[in-house]
Amino acid sequence: MSLSRRGFLKLSMAMAGVGAVTGLAGCQSNGSVTGAKRVVVIGGGFGGATAAKYVKLFDPTVDVTMIDGQSSHTTCPFSNLVIGGLKDIDEITHDFSALEKRGVNVVKGWVTGIDAEARTVTLKDGSSYEYDRLVVSPGIDFNYDAIEGYSEEVANTTMPHAWQAGEQTLLLRKQLEEMEDGGTFIMAAPPNPFRCPPGPYERVSLVANYLKENKPNSKILVLDPKTGFSKEPLFREGWTANYGNMIEWIGGDFGGGVTKVDPDTMTVTAGGTEYQGDVINVIPSQKAGWIAHEAGLADDSGWCPINTGTYESTMKPGVHVVGDACIGSPLPKSGFAANSQAKNCAAAIVAMFHNENPPEPSWVNTCYSLVAPDYGISVAAVYEVKEGKTVSVEGAGGVSPLGGKNAEKEAGYAHDWYASITEDIWGS
Amino acid sequence: MSNNREAAASRRLPARALAAVGLGLTLFAGVSLADDHGEAMEMSNGSIIGSTCMGCHGFEGKGSGNIPRLAGLPKEVIAGKMLAYKSDGQEGTVMNRIAKGYSDEEIQAVSEFFANQ
Numbered sequence A: 001m002s003l004s005r006r007g008f009l010k011l012s013m014a015m016a017g018v019g020a021v022t023g024l025a026g027c028q029s030n031g032s033v034t035g036a037k038r039v040v041v042i043g044g045g046f047g048g049a050t051a052a053k054y055v056k057l058f059d060p061t062v063d064v065t066m067i068d069g070q071s072s073h074t075t076c077p078f079s080n081l082v083i084g085g086l087k088d089i090d091e092i093t094h095d096f097s098a099l100e101k102r103g104v105n106v107v108k109g110w111v112t113g114i115d116a117e118a119r120t121v122t123l124k125d126g127s128s129y130e131y132d133r134l135v136v137s138p139g140i141d142f143n144y145d146a147i148e149g150y151s152e153e154v155a156n157t158t159m160p161h162a163w164q165a166g167e168q169t170l171l172l173r174k175q176l177e178e179m180e181d182g183g184t185f186i187m188a189a190p191p192n193p194f195r196c197p198p199g200p201y202e203r204v205s206l207v208a209n210y211l212k213e214n215k216p217n218s219k220i221l222v223l224d225p226k227t228g229f230s231k232e233p234l235f236r237e238g239w240t241a242n243y244g245n246m247i248e249w250i251g252g253d254f255g256g257g258v259t260k261v262d263p264d265t266m267t268v269t270a271g272g273t274e275y276q277g278d279v280i281n282v283i284p285s286q287k288a289g290w291i292a293h294e295a296g297l298a299d300d301s302g303w304c305p306i307n308t309g310t311y312e313s314t315m316k317p318g319v320h321v322v323g324d325a326c327i328g329s330p331l332p333k334s335g336f337a338a339n340s341q342a343k344n345c346a347a348a349i350v351a352m353f354h355n356e357n358p359p360e361p362s363w364v365n366t367c368y369s370l371v372a373p374d375y376g377i378s379v380a381a382v383y384e385v386k387e388g389k390t391v392s393v394e395g396a397g398g399v400s401p402l403g404g405k406n407a408e409k410e411a412g413y414a415h416d417w418y419a420s421i422t423e424d425i426w427g428s
Numbered sequence B: 001m002s003n004n005r006e007a008a009a010s011r012r013l014p015a016r017a018l019a020a021v022g023l024g025l026t027l028f029a030g031v032s033l034a035d036d037h038g039e040a041m042e043m044s045n046g047s048i049i050g051s052t053c054m055g056c057h058g059f060e061g062k063g064s065g066n067i068p069r070l071a072g073l074p075k076e077v078i079a080g081k082m083l084a085y086k087s088d089g090q091e092g093t094v095m096n097r098i099a100k101g102y103s104d105e106e107i108q109a110v111s112e113f114f115a116n117q
């Protein structure tokens, strides 16, 4: 049995009595005036917006400020549907007004510095915010140097990664639309670990769906440094069923890893062979978002080590890192996982403020992928803490059965999942 | 494990009451925020598990398309379904894989949480 927050508030109201009215005036503007605890969140994506909302939900007295460099968040989930021409970018873009309605102070600006000793964050415009607890969920950044000839500029002009949604998504979509029938779409897939393990393979599926309907003589070549990939038997089965042999995959043990690109000749080099493409999607190796490195939150792996369950950084006390940027394994770098992590992190922070033990951590992850508009597959797992470590619960989880018997149903669930999780985070 | 969880849950009650005395003033401000900005959510083992179910079942378990609503269903109905998925007595798509991740006590806790939404 636990005391519900509603009961908790009623109790405290009775105890505080009428004298507390004086506390009302300053409470919205500045936590330090009333003594309210202050949480600052960097990032309004899957991890950040969830953390901001759930801290506020678990304890509405906490002063929560969420800072994002953009005024809305365009989700990577379902951005493959935009690339494949099945959705409009507006349908995957979410503003922060529901969070504001909940009392979250939303600030637009890029965070350029974190001072973990002084407990302040500084923005590009020079303004700064104090915190008692900081949540950092900046997503990913790219190791452009890992591929010769690749750079941010090449990504923004000729060979998009489209691994952060928005302009990059639209650029890849445009290139695909402009490609002629009979052309070749090349994807350079990333090495582990990276954001969304099934994402590259969902992308080529939906590119294939577009080409099959509009440019059926075209080819797709996936050059991959890995020797296998997420849900591989299911993807392969779905590819054959839906697209015959339009998609060719060359893995790491057959020289699939791209080491060099040349935007002038539209070629990529893998395993000593040069391949020419009409549209080239280069997804480079990844690391935690820039601010995590700037603030000294990442270790040599390029990602941020954290304590089990609380997500407090092992490098900087008082700072919590969730989402793709943290070393959250065995949870994958997925939006679902970021959402799950942020809820556990929010509960831990509120418990810390009240000198309590947080509830037992618990996580779930379900990643749907669309192999075709009416053909979905999934992978799921439940996680718990065992002997101080996050582990996936034995005997639970796994992937859809082969044979495609649930494929149509799961395609529907993929859409319902997207509606649910985006509503949970940005919608109410 | 599940015993520990229950112990942790019941330990929270006096701690909360104590915190309420100490933080009475700011918590009163919190009441007004809660009134202005929607209901607060309890913090318990059931609500943590439940919050992660919302990734598919929607905020507060209100459902979405063909993913069923859980909010306000009788506890026994939710727990009965979960246990049926766990034992493979009922065939679903992803739920058989997920239900096996929880102890019977956890299933009871999360069912109670959604029943109260």
Ligand SMILES: Cc1cc2nc3c(=O)[nH]c(=O)nc-3n(C[C@H](O)[C@H](O)[C@H](O)COP(=O)(O)OP(=O)(O)OC[C@H]3O[C@@H](n4cnc5c(N)ncnc54)[C@H](O)[C@@H]3O)c2cc1C
Pocket: A042, A043, A044, A045, A046, A047, A048, A067, A068, A069, A070, A073, A075, A076, A077, A078, A079, A080, A109, A110, A111, A112, A137, A138, A139, A140, A162, A163, A164, A195, A196, A199, A200, A203, A289, A290, A291, A322, A323, A324, A325, A333, A334, A335, A336, A337, A338, A366, A367, A368, A369
């Ligand atoms: C093509 C593709 C498909 C995917 N499909 C799925 C899927 O179906 N299901 C799933 O669960 N996951 C999916 N993912 C993975 C998912 O997108 C990520 O795991 C998720 O976005 C991680 O959340 P995050 O909070 O770590 O980062 P993000 O969601 O990227 O949020 C980071 C936010 O921080 C902001 N930010 C960064 N730095 C700063 C700064 N210095 N100052 C201010 N703001 C800053 C950014 O503007 C951004 O809004 C997919 C990913 C890709 C690429």
